[in-house]
Amino acid sequence: MAVAQTPAPPRERRAPRLPGRAPRRPGDPRGPRRLWPYLLIAPAVAGGVLLLLYPMLRAAVISFQRFRMGELVRGGAAFIGLDNYRELLAAEEFWAVVARTFAWTGINVVLIMGISTAVALMLLRLGRRMRVALMSVLALVWATPVIAATTIFQWLFQSELGVVNWALTSLGFDSFRGYSWFADGTAMFGVLVVLVVWQSVPFAALTLYAGLTTIPAELYESARIDGGTGRQVFTKVTFPILRPLFALVTSLEIIWVFKCFPQIWVLSQGGPDDATTTLPVYAFKIARVLHRYDLGSAVAMLTVVILAVALVGNLRRMLRQEGAES
Amino acid sequence: MRPRRVVLNVAAAAVLAVMIFPVYWMFATAFKPTAEIQSETPGLWPAHPTLEHFATAVGADGFWTFWRNSLAVTGAAVLLALVVALLSAFAVARMRWRGRGPFIVMVFAAQMAPWEALLVPMFVIARDAELLDSLAMLTGVYFMVTLPFTIVTLRGFLAAVPAEVEEAALVDGCTRFAAFRRVIFPLLAPGLMATSLFGFITAWNEFAFVNVLIIKDQDKRTLPVWLSSFRDVFGTDWGATMAAATLFALPVLVLFLFLQRRVGAGMISGAVKG
Numbered sequence: 001m002a003v004a005q006t007p008a009p010p011r012e013r014r015a016p017r018l019p020g021r022a023p024r025r026p027g028d029p030r031g032p033r034r035l036w037p038y039l040l041i042a043p044a045v046a047g048g049v050l051l052l053l054y055p056m057l058r059a060a061v062i063s064f065q066r067f068r069m070g071e072l073v074r075g076g077a078a079f080i081g082l083d084n085y086r087e088l089l090a091a092e093e094f095w096a097v098v099a100r101t102f103a104w105t106g107i108n109v110v111l112i113m114g115i116s117t118a119v120a121l122m123l124l125r126l127g128r129r130m131r132v133a134l135m136s137v138l139a140l141v142w143a144t145p146v147i148a149a150t151t152i153f154q155w156l157f158q159s160e161l162g163v164v165n166w167a168l169t170s171l172g173f174d175s176f177r178g179y180s181w182f183a184d185g186t187a188m189f190g191v192l193v194v195l196v197v198w199q200s201v202p203f204a205a206l207t208l209y210a211g212l213t214t215i216p217a218e219l220y221e222s223a224r225i226d227g228g229t230g231r232q233v234f235t236k237v238t239f240p241i242l243r244p245l246f247a248l249v250t251s252l253e254i255i256w257v258f259k260c261f262p263q264i265w266v267l268s269q270g271g272p273d274d275a276t277t278t279l280p281v282y283a284f285k286i287a288r289v290l291h292r293y294d295l296g297s298a299v300a301m302l303t304v305v306i307l308a309v310a311l312v313g314n315l316r317r318m319l320r321q322e323g324a325e326s
Numbered sequence: 327m328r329p330r331r332v333v334l335n336v337a338a339a340a341v342l343a344v345m346i347f348p349v350y351w352m353f354a355t356a357f358k359p360t361a362e363i364q365s366e367t368p369g370l371w372p373a374h375p376t377l378e379h380f381a382t383a384v385g386a387d388g389f390w391t392f393w394r395n396s397l398a399v400t401g402a403a404v405l406l407a408l409v410v411a412l413l414s415a416f417a418v419a420r421m422r423w424r425g426r427g428p429f430i431v432m433v434f435a436a437q438m439a440p441w442e443a444l445l446v447p448m449f450v451i452a453r454d455a456e457l458l459d460s461l462a463m464l465t466g467v468y469f470m471v472t473l474p475f476t477i478v479t480l481r482g483f484l485a486a487v488p489a490e491v492e493e494a495a496l497v498d499g500c501t502r503f504a505a506f507r508r509v510i511f512p513l514l515a516p517g518l519m520a521t522s523l524f525g526f527i528t529a530w531n532e533f534a535f536v537n538v539l540i541i542k543d544q545d546k547r548t549l550p551v552w553l554s555s556f557r558d559v560f561g562t563d564w565g566a567t568m569a570a571a572t573l574f575a576l577p578v579l580v581l582f583l584f585l586q587r588r589v590g591a592g593m594i595s596g597a598v599k600g
Contacts, residue, residue: 050466051470122337155564155567300442300445303442
């Protein structure tokens, strides 16, 4: 998401000269000419209003209505105020899901950022050939479609013929012979974490590496000459310079992991015993399986509110970068 | 220093192996005969490579229909997003107008839209408009999902084309449109390709909305849904499943490898995910 538009040096200061210039037909009225930018953005705005703003408002409205199978078919949903939210917040299940979602997000993001930072630092120190090889592999993993990756993981962790169980058994862990990863809540959760971390590390590592390469070598040299150890150089030089980038990547990963849906839905549908039901999965389940569209919308709205905290921080960072550019 | 280099390279090789393994295993399994897939000790590579699993996958009920659906929806959405985004990006990068700032903020905000939260209302809206089971609705959603970041990226590429180039064309008597078509557009081509690649990956991958919007008419499904329900199609035939996953991933990987060289790895960091 708009991490450093590297290929584009800012040129916008020049732009404003253009629109009013060189009227080709003398006497061309000024009015219509001024309309041009608005005509140009009109399709985008129309799309946004129709396919983003309207659904968002519709979700908000439904969350205040009684909207179930009957209302879906017949229409005429009645407003019931905050009843859906009250029902939701009173349910123990909901709070369990919220706690699980935070745990899910925390575990994944910590692992992703830790591994990605290590890989980025590693890339910086590798010889050319090895670095290109590793970067190509990261790019390949990054481009692998989510559903393809999810299917692959089903096969890797398959109980009888899966290569993971074979490897673990060969290494002497005999309890994994025919172990069924998808039947146990904790194991399922673990498999999903491995899958999501594997998919997320390439983007984070490549972005952090791109940031690391912008730090001039002289800074490292002088830090070393001053007797800094490897760890000191990282905490005193590298990290402070890259802090904005770290923050941006971290918040992107938080958003991405928090609202991650297809992997969980395909692998476990939130099971077994709800062990992998996070908020997006929960919303989908109560809406589509229980036909409680009202309750599902309420969950969705609460998800938006929780995410908004991360989103607003992100937006401010983007705008600050925007301000620095123009 | 020498032992440190060795340790570093060994560690890098280990990371490389772990990262590539799942993708490699997909390819390897797809080419293995069933006997090898089911053997006690899995071989690291197919001893007797075969294409039979690909034949099974391609011959599976509806494969070509889903493939065509995926391609049509993805292609249409990306193309539409490119055209609409180009107009907006031009207005943002090249003109000054009241409301330009707020428009940019809206685009940034839309880029982070929590689409997963809109599954329910989108379903209700599609139902009311009788657009369930319609590829047009799906195209519309994918168009909107990819639009914001297409605007942001294209604006970046557009801003990198010096305004003088365009001015020169205008001075030489080109119309605004001709200047765009003959001067800016060719310079913009790599940017358009890179942007469409990321849009393509996003739309090609999309799973949640197809699941919600395509309900009864099974012929309107796309590849991700088909692949996710492979159990209904192939049972426990993992060779055919991996062949199907390969066929699904291949267009993206090929496109990516083809375009990556032109666009440069730096673009990855400018790209969107999720």
